[in-house]
Amino acid sequence: MIVGPRIQLRALERSDLALLVGWRNDPAIYRWFFEHEPLSLARQEVWFEQLQQKREEWLWLAETRDEQDVVGMIGLSKVDWRNRRAEMGRLIVSPGHRRHGYAREMGELVLNYAFGHLNLHRVTLEVFAENTAAIAAYTHLGFREEGCLRQHVFADGRYQDVLLMAKIQPET
């Protein structure tokens, strides 16, 4: 458990998979993800089994500390130990919990874990250039834009730009 002031990040359990399927099948959410196809619970279960074999890919659910209400999820993957970097992603805050600072707290907890526990040096991410809410949240967390992958993803019938953002380990 990674514990913050209001929320805690815990490992994903099999019993959470229906919730994930609901999120990933919501057009307002999946439009911001690079791959999407209508997702069944059975398919999500296969993915979950594979995730259990991967020691260096993390997906956490964020829940409130008081009621243990699930408010979202966030992940860290693609760890490169030689260059001490990884990619943050799979960020979702459930629609009913937005604009309460949860994405910011979740991001802070993951960055603290990445820099302070895993001893990484750099955390990167990719985000649709049109995803203003996510870009604003990442900017609040100290991520800086490093480049634009022009027309990188074909989604919703057109090619869309993707921004590369990164945050370097804070100097101590």
Ligand SMILES: CC(C)(COP(=O)(O)OP(=O)(O)OC[C@H]1O[C@@H](n2cnc3c(N)ncnc32)[C@H](O)[C@@H]1OP(=O)(O)O)[C@@H](O)C(=O)NCCC(=O)NCCS
């Ligand atoms: C992006 C997302 C995770 C933000 O979650 P959130 O919990 O609402 O964000 P926070 O409340 O922590 O907001 C942090 C800052 O981000 C900015 N922000 C968040 N939502 C915003 C919005 N809809 N419009 C403009 N700015 C926004 C604000 O600057 C906010 O600070 P403020 O509330 O003090 O002004 C959420 O909207 C979401 O799940 N979207 C769908 C999935 C998605 O796009 N994931 C990212 C994939 S890369």
